[in-house]
Amino acid sequence: RKEVEQDPGPFNVPEGATVAFNCTYSNSASQSFFWYRQDCRKEPKLLMSVYSSGNEDGRFTAQLNRASQYISLLIRDSKLSDSATYLCVAYTGGFKTIFGAGTRLFVKA
Amino acid sequence: EAGVVQSPRYKIIEKKQPVAFWCNPISGHNTLYWYLQNLGQGPELLIRYENEEAVDDSQLPKDRFSAERLKGVDSTLKIQPAELGDSAVYLCASSFGGKGDTQYFGPGTRLTVL
Numbered sequence: 001r002k003e004v005e006q007d008p009g010p011f012n013v014p015e016g017a018t019v020a021f022n023c024t025y026s027n028s029a030s031q032s033f034f035w036y037r038q039d040c041r042k043e044p045k046l047l048m049s050v051y052s053s054g055n056e057d058g059r060f061t062a063q064l065n066r067a068s069q070y071i072s073l074l075i076r077d078s079k080l081s082d083s084a085t086y087l088c089v090a091y092t093g094g095f096k097t098i099f100g101a102g103t104r105l106f107v108k109a
Numbered sequence: 110e111a112g113v114v115q116s117p118r119y120k121i122i123e124k125k126q127p128v129a130f131w132c133n134p135i136s137g138h139n140t141l142y143w144y145l146q147n148l149g150q151g152p153e154l155l156i157r158y159e160n161e162e163a164v165d166d167s168q169l170p171k172d173r174f175s176a177e178r179l180k181g182v183d184s185t186l187k188i189q190p191a192e193l194g195d196s197a198v199y200l201c202a203s204s205f206g207g208k209g210d211t212q213y214f215g216p217g218t219r220l221t222v223l
Contacts, residue, residue, distance in 0.1 A: 008149075032209035043200060043214035044152065087151050091209040096165065097142075099151030 003027055003098045004090050010104035017078045021103045023088030024070045032091040033064055033071050037084045038102065044087055047073075078107045111135070113215035115201050121221045127189035130218045134182070134203030141178055142212060143186050144200040152200055158184065159207055188220075196222045 006023045013019050025033075033050035048055065050062040050071050061074040075082055088100035114133040122128050134141050139160050144152035155174065157165040160181035169176065173192070178184040188195055198217040204210040 004151075034211075043216050045214070046211050049211075097154060097209075097212065099144075099153070101149065101151045 001026055002101075003092075004088055004100040006086075006088050006100035006103045008101060008103060010106055012106045012108065013078050015078055015080060015107055015109055017107075018074065018076045019078055019105065020075075021073045021086055021088075021105075022070055023072070023100055024068075025088075025090045025098075026069070027090065027092045027098075028069060030069075030090040030092045033062075034089040034091075035060075035062055035071075035073050036087040036089055036099075038087055039084050044099075047086070075105075078105075080107050080109060083107045113201055113203055113213055115199075115215035115218055117218055118216060119219050119221075121223065122191055123223050124193055125190040127187065128191050128220065129185055129187045130199050130201075130220075132184045132186070132201030132215060134184075134201070135213055138203035138205055138213075139181070140204045140207040140210070141184050142202040142204075143176060143184070144202065146198045146200055146217070148197075155186070157207065164207070191220075191222045193222050196220055 004025050035047040036044040037047045038044040050064045054063040059076045063072045085102040085104050087102045090098050116131050141158040143155040146152045156169045156176050158178045176186045198219050200217045202212040202214045204212045
């Protein structure tokens with residue numbers, strides 16, 4: 001079992017839709033969590049950190065459920081420009097950063 | 110502010126040849142990472158440096174891969190000899206600290222081994 005698992009998708013949604021991605025992690029000692037965005041043939045870039053209390057940044061909401069060991073990313077009012085791969089990241093004890101395989105999102109007009 | 114710089118951007122070599130990748134992190138960032146990313150997968154850590162010290166190289170195939178970060182700034186990742194399965198994108202990232210700080214990635218080097 002991979003330490004960080006994501007639904008690979010792809011998710012195909014129309015503009016304006018709401019879409020949610022889940023990610024599970026196996027190491028209960030994981031301390032910090034992030035969502036990165038990666039455009040095709042580009043480098044990953046930080047989208048947002050995930051806090052225990054949940055956090056929101058415009059149309060994006062991230063939540064953490066430590067009891068069930070999963071994090072989620074909700075995108076509201078999807079835009080064409082949201083089309084990308086979304087990488088779930090867990091930072092574990094021992095200073096290890098583990099990336100999930102990514103979930104591909106296609107937003108269509 | 111300049112981001113993470115990597116070179117070359119693309120490299121095509123024949124198997125059994127050596128290859129080297131170079132990375133210049135963001136100024137002031139103490140932690141430097143080398144990742145390997147295969148198509149359809151997330152980045153996989155090869156080695157992490159805190160200043161000039163390699164603090165996590167458990168995933169680095171040491172029989173053919175080597176890395177160095179002299180003076181705690183620039184870093185070089187080398188493969189010798191390259192194998193077909195080494196074809197991938199090699200990403201360098203840096204962060205201010207190593208404890209969960211945001212990582213900033215360079216554009217990567219796309220390696221093709223023929």
